[in-house]
Amino acid sequence: MQNSHLTAVLFMVLSMVAYQISASFAKQLFEVLxxxxxxTLRLCFAAILIVLMFRSWKIIKRLPYLRWKDLLLYSGSVCLMNVLFYASLGKLPQGIAVGLEFLGPLTLALLSIKQRSDYLWVLLAIIGVALMVPWQDATAHNFSYLGAAFALGAGICWAIYIYYGQKVVRQNIGMHALSIAIVLSALVMLPISAVHHPEALLKTEYWGKALLIALLATAIPYALDLMALKRLSKLSYGTLSSLSPALAAIAGFFLLKEQISLWQCIALVCIMLASIGVTFRSKQDPDAL
Structure with missing residues:
Protein backbone atom coordinates (compact mmCIF):
# COMPACT_ATOMS: atom_id res chain seq x y z
CA MET A 1 0.00 0.00 0.00
CA GLN A 2 2.86 2.34 0.83
CA ASN A 3 4.57 1.79 -2.52
CA SER A 4 1.22 2.22 -4.27
CA HIS A 5 0.64 5.57 -2.58
CA LEU A 6 4.14 6.87 -3.31
CA THR A 7 3.72 5.78 -6.93
CA ALA A 8 0.51 7.82 -7.12
CA VAL A 9 2.35 10.88 -5.75
CA LEU A 10 5.09 10.35 -8.37
CA PHE A 11 2.42 10.18 -11.09
CA MET A 12 1.01 13.51 -9.89
CA VAL A 13 4.40 15.22 -9.85
CA LEU A 14 5.26 14.00 -13.35
CA SER A 15 1.81 15.10 -14.54
CA MET A 16 2.25 18.62 -13.18
CA VAL A 17 5.79 18.95 -14.56
CA ALA A 18 4.59 18.01 -18.06
CA TYR A 19 1.62 20.37 -17.79
CA GLN A 20 3.67 23.38 -16.67
CA ILE A 21 6.21 22.90 -19.47
CA SER A 22 3.35 22.67 -21.98
CA ALA A 23 1.78 25.86 -20.60
CA SER A 24 4.99 27.75 -21.36
CA PHE A 25 4.98 26.39 -24.92
CA ALA A 26 1.30 27.30 -25.33
CA LYS A 27 1.91 30.85 -24.16
CA GLN A 28 4.60 31.19 -26.83
CA LEU A 29 2.16 29.91 -29.45
CA PHE A 30 -0.35 32.61 -28.42
CA GLU A 31 1.91 35.10 -30.18
CA VAL A 32 0.75 33.70 -33.55
CA LEU A 33 -2.51 31.87 -32.76
CA THR A 40 -8.69 23.06 -30.22
CA LEU A 41 -5.53 21.86 -31.99
CA ARG A 42 -4.25 20.48 -28.71
CA LEU A 43 -7.45 18.50 -28.07
CA CYS A 44 -7.67 17.20 -31.65
CA PHE A 45 -4.08 15.96 -31.67
CA ALA A 46 -4.49 14.60 -28.14
CA ALA A 47 -7.60 12.66 -29.18
CA ILE A 48 -5.65 10.96 -31.98
CA LEU A 49 -2.66 10.23 -29.72
CA ILE A 50 -4.71 8.82 -26.87
CA VAL A 51 -6.97 6.62 -29.01
CA LEU A 52 -3.88 5.13 -30.71
CA MET A 53 -1.94 4.79 -27.45
CA PHE A 54 -4.70 2.92 -25.63
CA ARG A 55 -6.33 1.27 -28.69
CA SER A 56 -9.61 2.67 -27.50
CA TRP A 57 -11.66 1.29 -30.38
CA LYS A 58 -11.90 -1.79 -28.12
CA ILE A 59 -14.35 0.08 -25.88
CA ILE A 60 -16.94 0.69 -28.63
CA LYS A 61 -18.95 -2.46 -27.79
CA ARG A 62 -19.22 -1.40 -24.14
CA LEU A 63 -20.35 2.17 -24.79
CA PRO A 64 -24.11 1.48 -24.32
CA TYR A 65 -23.45 -0.01 -20.86
CA LEU A 66 -21.33 2.76 -19.38
CA ARG A 67 -22.52 5.23 -16.73
CA TRP A 68 -22.74 8.20 -19.05
CA LYS A 69 -23.73 10.80 -16.48
CA ASP A 70 -20.34 10.56 -14.76
CA LEU A 71 -18.51 10.29 -18.08
CA LEU A 72 -20.21 13.33 -19.58
CA LEU A 73 -19.59 15.48 -16.49
CA TYR A 74 -15.96 14.34 -16.45
CA SER A 75 -15.62 15.07 -20.17
CA GLY A 76 -17.31 18.47 -19.82
CA SER A 77 -14.99 19.46 -16.99
CA VAL A 78 -11.95 18.47 -19.08
CA CYS A 79 -13.16 20.54 -22.04
CA LEU A 80 -14.10 23.67 -20.06
CA MET A 81 -11.00 23.49 -17.88
CA ASN A 82 -8.82 23.55 -21.00
CA VAL A 83 -10.70 26.40 -22.65
CA LEU A 84 -10.86 28.60 -19.55
CA PHE A 85 -7.26 28.02 -18.49
CA TYR A 86 -5.89 28.83 -21.94
CA ALA A 87 -8.13 31.89 -22.08
CA SER A 88 -6.66 33.01 -18.75
CA LEU A 89 -3.10 32.36 -19.97
CA GLY A 90 -3.77 34.70 -22.86
CA LYS A 91 -4.62 37.55 -20.44
CA LEU A 92 -2.58 36.87 -17.27
CA PRO A 93 1.00 36.10 -16.24
CA GLN A 94 1.35 32.32 -15.98
CA GLY A 95 2.07 32.41 -12.22
CA ILE A 96 -1.17 34.22 -11.40
CA ALA A 97 -3.24 32.06 -13.76
CA VAL A 98 -1.90 28.85 -12.18
CA GLY A 99 -2.33 30.22 -8.65
CA LEU A 100 -5.94 31.26 -9.17
CA GLU A 101 -6.78 27.99 -10.91
CA PHE A 102 -5.39 26.07 -7.94
CA LEU A 103 -8.13 27.51 -5.69
CA GLY A 104 -10.48 24.89 -7.16
CA PRO A 105 -8.71 21.73 -5.96
CA LEU A 106 -7.70 23.51 -2.76
CA THR A 107 -11.35 24.22 -1.93
CA LEU A 108 -12.17 20.57 -2.64
CA ALA A 109 -9.37 19.54 -0.28
CA LEU A 110 -10.79 21.80 2.46
CA LEU A 111 -14.25 20.30 2.02
CA SER A 112 -12.76 16.78 2.23
CA ILE A 113 -11.00 17.27 5.58
CA LYS A 114 -12.06 14.76 8.24
CA GLN A 115 -9.28 15.21 10.80
CA ARG A 116 -8.25 18.47 12.42
CA SER A 117 -4.58 17.72 11.86
CA ASP A 118 -5.18 17.89 8.09
CA TYR A 119 -5.91 21.62 8.37
CA LEU A 120 -2.19 22.15 9.03
CA TRP A 121 -1.21 20.78 5.63
CA VAL A 122 -3.90 22.66 3.75
CA LEU A 123 -2.99 25.87 5.62
CA LEU A 124 0.66 25.41 4.64
CA ALA A 125 -0.43 24.92 1.03
CA ILE A 126 -2.53 28.12 1.15
CA ILE A 127 0.39 30.12 2.60
CA GLY A 128 2.75 28.65 0.03
CA VAL A 129 0.53 29.50 -2.94
CA ALA A 130 -0.16 33.00 -1.56
CA LEU A 131 3.59 33.65 -1.37
CA MET A 132 4.40 31.92 -4.66
CA VAL A 133 1.98 33.76 -6.94
CA PRO A 134 3.43 37.08 -8.20
CA TRP A 135 0.56 39.23 -6.92
CA GLN A 136 2.58 42.39 -7.57
CA ASP A 137 1.87 41.79 -11.27
CA ALA A 138 -1.81 42.37 -10.50
CA THR A 139 -1.08 46.09 -10.46
CA ALA A 140 0.70 45.93 -13.80
CA HIS A 141 -0.82 46.65 -17.17
CA ASN A 142 -0.85 42.95 -18.10
CA PHE A 143 -3.38 42.00 -15.39
CA SER A 144 -6.94 41.33 -16.50
CA TYR A 145 -9.98 40.81 -14.29
CA LEU A 146 -11.58 38.84 -17.12
CA GLY A 147 -8.48 36.65 -17.19
CA ALA A 148 -8.78 36.17 -13.43
CA ALA A 149 -12.42 35.11 -13.87
CA PHE A 150 -11.33 32.60 -16.53
CA ALA A 151 -8.67 31.19 -14.18
CA LEU A 152 -11.16 30.85 -11.30
CA GLY A 153 -13.61 29.15 -13.66
CA ALA A 154 -10.86 26.74 -14.69
CA GLY A 155 -10.28 26.04 -11.00
CA ILE A 156 -13.95 25.14 -10.50
CA CYS A 157 -13.71 22.80 -13.49
CA TRP A 158 -10.54 21.30 -12.01
CA ALA A 159 -12.41 20.47 -8.80
CA ILE A 160 -15.23 18.86 -10.83
CA TYR A 161 -12.58 16.97 -12.84
CA ILE A 162 -11.12 15.51 -9.62
CA TYR A 163 -14.53 14.60 -8.21
CA TYR A 164 -15.88 12.87 -11.31
CA GLY A 165 -12.46 11.48 -12.23
CA GLN A 166 -12.63 9.35 -9.09
CA LYS A 167 -16.10 8.14 -10.11
CA VAL A 168 -15.01 7.40 -13.67
CA VAL A 169 -12.03 5.24 -12.64
CA ARG A 170 -14.43 2.99 -10.73
CA GLN A 171 -16.11 2.00 -14.00
CA ASN A 172 -13.08 -0.21 -14.71
CA ILE A 173 -12.61 0.92 -18.29
CA GLY A 174 -9.05 2.09 -17.65
CA MET A 175 -7.60 4.77 -19.88
CA HIS A 176 -10.52 4.45 -22.28
CA ALA A 177 -12.34 6.92 -20.01
CA LEU A 178 -9.72 9.50 -20.91
CA SER A 179 -10.09 8.66 -24.61
CA ILE A 180 -13.83 9.24 -24.43
CA ALA A 181 -13.37 12.57 -22.59
CA ILE A 182 -10.75 13.94 -24.98
CA VAL A 183 -12.56 12.78 -28.14
CA LEU A 184 -15.82 14.35 -26.96
CA SER A 185 -13.97 17.58 -26.06
CA ALA A 186 -12.31 17.70 -29.48
CA LEU A 187 -15.65 17.08 -31.24
CA VAL A 188 -17.18 20.00 -29.33
CA MET A 189 -14.32 22.43 -29.92
CA LEU A 190 -13.52 21.68 -33.57
CA PRO A 191 -16.74 23.07 -35.11
CA ILE A 192 -16.61 26.11 -32.80
CA SER A 193 -13.07 26.98 -33.92
CA ALA A 194 -13.91 26.15 -37.53
CA VAL A 195 -16.62 28.82 -37.44
CA HIS A 196 -14.68 31.50 -35.58
CA HIS A 197 -11.09 31.00 -36.82
CA PRO A 198 -11.05 28.58 -39.77
CA GLU A 199 -7.88 30.02 -41.29
CA ALA A 200 -5.95 29.62 -38.02
CA LEU A 201 -6.71 25.89 -37.82
CA LEU A 202 -5.16 25.38 -41.27
CA LYS A 203 -1.80 26.99 -40.44
CA THR A 204 0.08 23.69 -40.65
CA GLU A 205 3.43 25.27 -39.73
CA TYR A 206 2.22 25.39 -36.11
CA TRP A 207 0.85 21.84 -35.97
CA GLY A 208 4.17 20.41 -34.79
CA LYS A 209 4.22 22.59 -31.66
CA ALA A 210 0.50 21.91 -31.10
CA LEU A 211 1.24 18.17 -31.27
CA LEU A 212 3.99 18.57 -28.66
CA ILE A 213 1.62 20.57 -26.42
CA ALA A 214 -1.03 17.86 -26.84
CA LEU A 215 1.45 15.24 -25.66
CA LEU A 216 2.74 17.25 -22.69
CA ALA A 217 -0.54 18.87 -21.64
CA THR A 218 -3.08 16.15 -22.28
CA ALA A 219 -1.91 12.66 -23.21
CA ILE A 220 0.74 12.39 -20.49
CA PRO A 221 -0.73 14.35 -17.53
CA TYR A 222 -4.36 13.21 -17.81
CA ALA A 223 -3.31 9.56 -18.12
CA LEU A 224 -1.09 9.95 -15.04
CA ASP A 225 -3.91 11.76 -13.21
CA LEU A 226 -6.32 8.88 -13.75
CA MET A 227 -3.75 6.44 -12.35
CA ALA A 228 -3.17 8.72 -9.36
CA LEU A 229 -6.89 9.20 -8.69
CA LYS A 230 -7.25 5.44 -8.21
CA ARG A 231 -4.99 5.66 -5.17
CA LEU A 232 -5.48 9.17 -3.71
CA SER A 233 -8.28 10.85 -1.79
CA LYS A 234 -9.68 14.23 -2.85
CA LEU A 235 -7.84 15.74 0.15
CA SER A 236 -4.49 14.25 -0.91
CA TYR A 237 -4.93 15.15 -4.57
CA GLY A 238 -6.12 18.68 -3.80
CA THR A 239 -3.28 19.44 -1.39
CA LEU A 240 -0.61 17.88 -3.59
CA SER A 241 -1.88 20.04 -6.44
CA SER A 242 -0.32 22.98 -4.60
CA LEU A 243 2.90 21.82 -6.21
CA SER A 244 1.65 23.24 -9.52
CA PRO A 245 2.53 26.92 -8.84
CA ALA A 246 5.82 25.81 -7.28
CA LEU A 247 6.73 23.70 -10.30
CA ALA A 248 5.75 26.59 -12.56
CA ALA A 249 8.22 28.83 -10.72
CA ILE A 250 10.97 26.19 -10.86
CA ALA A 251 10.35 25.59 -14.57
CA GLY A 252 10.52 29.34 -15.16
CA PHE A 253 13.81 29.53 -13.26
CA PHE A 254 15.51 26.76 -15.25
CA LEU A 255 13.87 27.15 -18.67
CA LEU A 256 13.19 30.88 -18.87
CA LYS A 257 15.86 32.19 -16.47
CA GLU A 258 13.18 33.82 -14.31
CA GLN A 259 14.45 34.68 -10.82
CA ILE A 260 12.86 33.21 -7.68
CA SER A 261 12.50 35.70 -4.81
CA LEU A 262 13.15 35.01 -1.13
CA TRP A 263 9.40 34.91 -0.46
CA GLN A 264 8.98 32.37 -3.24
CA CYS A 265 11.74 30.24 -1.69
CA ILE A 266 9.80 30.32 1.60
CA ALA A 267 6.67 29.44 -0.37
CA LEU A 268 8.43 26.43 -1.89
CA VAL A 269 9.32 25.19 1.60
CA CYS A 270 5.68 25.58 2.78
CA ILE A 271 4.31 23.76 -0.25
CA MET A 272 6.86 20.96 0.00
CA LEU A 273 6.06 20.50 3.71
CA ALA A 274 2.33 20.40 2.94
CA SER A 275 2.86 17.82 0.20
CA ILE A 276 5.13 15.66 2.36
CA GLY A 277 2.74 15.94 5.31
CA VAL A 278 -0.39 14.94 3.41
CA THR A 279 1.50 12.15 1.64
CA PHE A 280 2.76 10.49 4.82
CA ARG A 281 -0.49 11.14 6.71
CA SER A 282 -2.41 9.34 3.95
CA LYS A 283 0.08 6.48 4.00
CA GLN A 284 -0.55 5.94 7.71
CA ASP A 285 -4.36 6.36 7.44
CA PRO A 286 -6.01 3.83 5.10
CA ASP A 287 -9.30 5.76 5.24
CA ALA A 288 -7.62 8.70 3.53
CA LEU A 289 -7.02 6.75 0.34
Whole structure:
Protein backbone atom coordinates (compact mmCIF):
# COMPACT_ATOMS: atom_id res chain seq x y z
CA MET A 1 0.00 0.00 0.00
CA GLN A 2 2.86 2.34 0.83
CA ASN A 3 4.57 1.79 -2.52
CA SER A 4 1.22 2.22 -4.27
CA HIS A 5 0.64 5.57 -2.58
CA LEU A 6 4.14 6.87 -3.31
CA THR A 7 3.72 5.78 -6.93
CA ALA A 8 0.51 7.82 -7.12
CA VAL A 9 2.35 10.88 -5.75
CA LEU A 10 5.09 10.35 -8.37
CA PHE A 11 2.42 10.18 -11.09
CA MET A 12 1.01 13.51 -9.89
CA VAL A 13 4.40 15.22 -9.85
CA LEU A 14 5.26 14.00 -13.35
CA SER A 15 1.81 15.10 -14.54
CA MET A 16 2.25 18.62 -13.18
CA VAL A 17 5.79 18.95 -14.56
CA ALA A 18 4.59 18.01 -18.06
CA TYR A 19 1.62 20.37 -17.79
CA GLN A 20 3.67 23.38 -16.67
CA ILE A 21 6.21 22.90 -19.47
CA SER A 22 3.35 22.67 -21.98
CA ALA A 23 1.78 25.86 -20.60
CA SER A 24 4.99 27.75 -21.36
CA PHE A 25 4.98 26.39 -24.92
CA ALA A 26 1.30 27.30 -25.33
CA LYS A 27 1.91 30.85 -24.16
CA GLN A 28 4.60 31.19 -26.83
CA LEU A 29 2.16 29.91 -29.45
CA PHE A 30 -0.35 32.61 -28.42
CA GLU A 31 1.91 35.10 -30.18
CA VAL A 32 0.75 33.70 -33.55
CA LEU A 33 -2.51 31.87 -32.76
CA UNK A 34 -5.48 32.72 -30.54
CA UNK A 35 -6.05 30.62 -27.37
CA UNK A 36 -9.23 29.00 -28.75
CA UNK A 37 -7.35 27.67 -31.78
CA UNK A 38 -4.46 26.45 -29.63
CA UNK A 39 -6.73 24.50 -27.27
CA THR A 40 -8.69 23.06 -30.22
CA LEU A 41 -5.53 21.86 -31.99
CA ARG A 42 -4.25 20.48 -28.71
CA LEU A 43 -7.45 18.50 -28.07
CA CYS A 44 -7.67 17.20 -31.65
CA PHE A 45 -4.08 15.96 -31.67
CA ALA A 46 -4.49 14.60 -28.14
CA ALA A 47 -7.60 12.66 -29.18
CA ILE A 48 -5.65 10.96 -31.98
CA LEU A 49 -2.66 10.23 -29.72
CA ILE A 50 -4.71 8.82 -26.87
CA VAL A 51 -6.97 6.62 -29.01
CA LEU A 52 -3.88 5.13 -30.71
CA MET A 53 -1.94 4.79 -27.45
CA PHE A 54 -4.70 2.92 -25.63
CA ARG A 55 -6.33 1.27 -28.69
CA SER A 56 -9.61 2.67 -27.50
CA TRP A 57 -11.66 1.29 -30.38
CA LYS A 58 -11.90 -1.79 -28.12
CA ILE A 59 -14.35 0.08 -25.88
CA ILE A 60 -16.94 0.69 -28.63
CA LYS A 61 -18.95 -2.46 -27.79
CA ARG A 62 -19.22 -1.40 -24.14
CA LEU A 63 -20.35 2.17 -24.79
CA PRO A 64 -24.11 1.48 -24.32
CA TYR A 65 -23.45 -0.01 -20.86
CA LEU A 66 -21.33 2.76 -19.38
CA ARG A 67 -22.52 5.23 -16.73
CA TRP A 68 -22.74 8.20 -19.05
CA LYS A 69 -23.73 10.80 -16.48
CA ASP A 70 -20.34 10.56 -14.76
CA LEU A 71 -18.51 10.29 -18.08
CA LEU A 72 -20.21 13.33 -19.58
CA LEU A 73 -19.59 15.48 -16.49
CA TYR A 74 -15.96 14.34 -16.45
CA SER A 75 -15.62 15.07 -20.17
CA GLY A 76 -17.31 18.47 -19.82
CA SER A 77 -14.99 19.46 -16.99
CA VAL A 78 -11.95 18.47 -19.08
CA CYS A 79 -13.16 20.54 -22.04
CA LEU A 80 -14.10 23.67 -20.06
CA MET A 81 -11.00 23.49 -17.88
CA ASN A 82 -8.82 23.55 -21.00
CA VAL A 83 -10.70 26.40 -22.65
CA LEU A 84 -10.86 28.60 -19.55
CA PHE A 85 -7.26 28.02 -18.49
CA TYR A 86 -5.89 28.83 -21.94
CA ALA A 87 -8.13 31.89 -22.08
CA SER A 88 -6.66 33.01 -18.75
CA LEU A 89 -3.10 32.36 -19.97
CA GLY A 90 -3.77 34.70 -22.86
CA LYS A 91 -4.62 37.55 -20.44
CA LEU A 92 -2.58 36.87 -17.27
CA PRO A 93 1.00 36.10 -16.24
CA GLN A 94 1.35 32.32 -15.98
CA GLY A 95 2.07 32.41 -12.22
CA ILE A 96 -1.17 34.22 -11.40
CA ALA A 97 -3.24 32.06 -13.76
CA VAL A 98 -1.90 28.85 -12.18
CA GLY A 99 -2.33 30.22 -8.65
CA LEU A 100 -5.94 31.26 -9.17
CA GLU A 101 -6.78 27.99 -10.91
CA PHE A 102 -5.39 26.07 -7.94
CA LEU A 103 -8.13 27.51 -5.69
CA GLY A 104 -10.48 24.89 -7.16
CA PRO A 105 -8.71 21.73 -5.96
CA LEU A 106 -7.70 23.51 -2.76
CA THR A 107 -11.35 24.22 -1.93
CA LEU A 108 -12.17 20.57 -2.64
CA ALA A 109 -9.37 19.54 -0.28
CA LEU A 110 -10.79 21.80 2.46
CA LEU A 111 -14.25 20.30 2.02
CA SER A 112 -12.76 16.78 2.23
CA ILE A 113 -11.00 17.27 5.58
CA LYS A 114 -12.06 14.76 8.24
CA GLN A 115 -9.28 15.21 10.80
CA ARG A 116 -8.25 18.47 12.42
CA SER A 117 -4.58 17.72 11.86
CA ASP A 118 -5.18 17.89 8.09
CA TYR A 119 -5.91 21.62 8.37
CA LEU A 120 -2.19 22.15 9.03
CA TRP A 121 -1.21 20.78 5.63
CA VAL A 122 -3.90 22.66 3.75
CA LEU A 123 -2.99 25.87 5.62
CA LEU A 124 0.66 25.41 4.64
CA ALA A 125 -0.43 24.92 1.03
CA ILE A 126 -2.53 28.12 1.15
CA ILE A 127 0.39 30.12 2.60
CA GLY A 128 2.75 28.65 0.03
CA VAL A 129 0.53 29.50 -2.94
CA ALA A 130 -0.16 33.00 -1.56
CA LEU A 131 3.59 33.65 -1.37
CA MET A 132 4.40 31.92 -4.66
CA VAL A 133 1.98 33.76 -6.94
CA PRO A 134 3.43 37.08 -8.20
CA TRP A 135 0.56 39.23 -6.92
CA GLN A 136 2.58 42.39 -7.57
CA ASP A 137 1.87 41.79 -11.27
CA ALA A 138 -1.81 42.37 -10.50
CA THR A 139 -1.08 46.09 -10.46
CA ALA A 140 0.70 45.93 -13.80
CA HIS A 141 -0.82 46.65 -17.17
CA ASN A 142 -0.85 42.95 -18.10
CA PHE A 143 -3.38 42.00 -15.39
CA SER A 144 -6.94 41.33 -16.50
CA TYR A 145 -9.98 40.81 -14.29
CA LEU A 146 -11.58 38.84 -17.12
CA GLY A 147 -8.48 36.65 -17.19
CA ALA A 148 -8.78 36.17 -13.43
CA ALA A 149 -12.42 35.11 -13.87
CA PHE A 150 -11.33 32.60 -16.53
CA ALA A 151 -8.67 31.19 -14.18
CA LEU A 152 -11.16 30.85 -11.30
CA GLY A 153 -13.61 29.15 -13.66
CA ALA A 154 -10.86 26.74 -14.69
CA GLY A 155 -10.28 26.04 -11.00
CA ILE A 156 -13.95 25.14 -10.50
CA CYS A 157 -13.71 22.80 -13.49
CA TRP A 158 -10.54 21.30 -12.01
CA ALA A 159 -12.41 20.47 -8.80
CA ILE A 160 -15.23 18.86 -10.83
CA TYR A 161 -12.58 16.97 -12.84
CA ILE A 162 -11.12 15.51 -9.62
CA TYR A 163 -14.53 14.60 -8.21
CA TYR A 164 -15.88 12.87 -11.31
CA GLY A 165 -12.46 11.48 -12.23
CA GLN A 166 -12.63 9.35 -9.09
CA LYS A 167 -16.10 8.14 -10.11
CA VAL A 168 -15.01 7.40 -13.67
CA VAL A 169 -12.03 5.24 -12.64
CA ARG A 170 -14.43 2.99 -10.73
CA GLN A 171 -16.11 2.00 -14.00
CA ASN A 172 -13.08 -0.21 -14.71
CA ILE A 173 -12.61 0.92 -18.29
CA GLY A 174 -9.05 2.09 -17.65
CA MET A 175 -7.60 4.77 -19.88
CA HIS A 176 -10.52 4.45 -22.28
CA ALA A 177 -12.34 6.92 -20.01
CA LEU A 178 -9.72 9.50 -20.91
CA SER A 179 -10.09 8.66 -24.61
CA ILE A 180 -13.83 9.24 -24.43
CA ALA A 181 -13.37 12.57 -22.59
CA ILE A 182 -10.75 13.94 -24.98
CA VAL A 183 -12.56 12.78 -28.14
CA LEU A 184 -15.82 14.35 -26.96
CA SER A 185 -13.97 17.58 -26.06
CA ALA A 186 -12.31 17.70 -29.48
CA LEU A 187 -15.65 17.08 -31.24
CA VAL A 188 -17.18 20.00 -29.33
CA MET A 189 -14.32 22.43 -29.92
CA LEU A 190 -13.52 21.68 -33.57
CA PRO A 191 -16.74 23.07 -35.11
CA ILE A 192 -16.61 26.11 -32.80
CA SER A 193 -13.07 26.98 -33.92
CA ALA A 194 -13.91 26.15 -37.53
CA VAL A 195 -16.62 28.82 -37.44
CA HIS A 196 -14.68 31.50 -35.58
CA HIS A 197 -11.09 31.00 -36.82
CA PRO A 198 -11.05 28.58 -39.77
CA GLU A 199 -7.88 30.02 -41.29
CA ALA A 200 -5.95 29.62 -38.02
CA LEU A 201 -6.71 25.89 -37.82
CA LEU A 202 -5.16 25.38 -41.27
CA LYS A 203 -1.80 26.99 -40.44
CA THR A 204 0.08 23.69 -40.65
CA GLU A 205 3.43 25.27 -39.73
CA TYR A 206 2.22 25.39 -36.11
CA TRP A 207 0.85 21.84 -35.97
CA GLY A 208 4.17 20.41 -34.79
CA LYS A 209 4.22 22.59 -31.66
CA ALA A 210 0.50 21.91 -31.10
CA LEU A 211 1.24 18.17 -31.27
CA LEU A 212 3.99 18.57 -28.66
CA ILE A 213 1.62 20.57 -26.42
CA ALA A 214 -1.03 17.86 -26.84
CA LEU A 215 1.45 15.24 -25.66
CA LEU A 216 2.74 17.25 -22.69
CA ALA A 217 -0.54 18.87 -21.64
CA THR A 218 -3.08 16.15 -22.28
CA ALA A 219 -1.91 12.66 -23.21
CA ILE A 220 0.74 12.39 -20.49
CA PRO A 221 -0.73 14.35 -17.53
CA TYR A 222 -4.36 13.21 -17.81
CA ALA A 223 -3.31 9.56 -18.12
CA LEU A 224 -1.09 9.95 -15.04
CA ASP A 225 -3.91 11.76 -13.21
CA LEU A 226 -6.32 8.88 -13.75
CA MET A 227 -3.75 6.44 -12.35
CA ALA A 228 -3.17 8.72 -9.36
CA LEU A 229 -6.89 9.20 -8.69
CA LYS A 230 -7.25 5.44 -8.21
CA ARG A 231 -4.99 5.66 -5.17
CA LEU A 232 -5.48 9.17 -3.71
CA SER A 233 -8.28 10.85 -1.79
CA LYS A 234 -9.68 14.23 -2.85
CA LEU A 235 -7.84 15.74 0.15
CA SER A 236 -4.49 14.25 -0.91
CA TYR A 237 -4.93 15.15 -4.57
CA GLY A 238 -6.12 18.68 -3.80
CA THR A 239 -3.28 19.44 -1.39
CA LEU A 240 -0.61 17.88 -3.59
CA SER A 241 -1.88 20.04 -6.44
CA SER A 242 -0.32 22.98 -4.60
CA LEU A 243 2.90 21.82 -6.21
CA SER A 244 1.65 23.24 -9.52
CA PRO A 245 2.53 26.92 -8.84
CA ALA A 246 5.82 25.81 -7.28
CA LEU A 247 6.73 23.70 -10.30
CA ALA A 248 5.75 26.59 -12.56
CA ALA A 249 8.22 28.83 -10.72
CA ILE A 250 10.97 26.19 -10.86
CA ALA A 251 10.35 25.59 -14.57
CA GLY A 252 10.52 29.34 -15.16
CA PHE A 253 13.81 29.53 -13.26
CA PHE A 254 15.51 26.76 -15.25
CA LEU A 255 13.87 27.15 -18.67
CA LEU A 256 13.19 30.88 -18.87
CA LYS A 257 15.86 32.19 -16.47
CA GLU A 258 13.18 33.82 -14.31
CA GLN A 259 14.45 34.68 -10.82
CA ILE A 260 12.86 33.21 -7.68
CA SER A 261 12.50 35.70 -4.81
CA LEU A 262 13.15 35.01 -1.13
CA TRP A 263 9.40 34.91 -0.46
CA GLN A 264 8.98 32.37 -3.24
CA CYS A 265 11.74 30.24 -1.69
CA ILE A 266 9.80 30.32 1.60
CA ALA A 267 6.67 29.44 -0.37
CA LEU A 268 8.43 26.43 -1.89
CA VAL A 269 9.32 25.19 1.60
CA CYS A 270 5.68 25.58 2.78
CA ILE A 271 4.31 23.76 -0.25
CA MET A 272 6.86 20.96 0.00
CA LEU A 273 6.06 20.50 3.71
CA ALA A 274 2.33 20.40 2.94
CA SER A 275 2.86 17.82 0.20
CA ILE A 276 5.13 15.66 2.36
CA GLY A 277 2.74 15.94 5.31
CA VAL A 278 -0.39 14.94 3.41
CA THR A 279 1.50 12.15 1.64
CA PHE A 280 2.76 10.49 4.82
CA ARG A 281 -0.49 11.14 6.71
CA SER A 282 -2.41 9.34 3.95
CA LYS A 283 0.08 6.48 4.00
CA GLN A 284 -0.55 5.94 7.71
CA ASP A 285 -4.36 6.36 7.44
CA PRO A 286 -6.01 3.83 5.10
CA ASP A 287 -9.30 5.76 5.24
CA ALA A 288 -7.62 8.70 3.53
CA LEU A 289 -7.02 6.75 0.34
Missing amino acids: DPLTVV
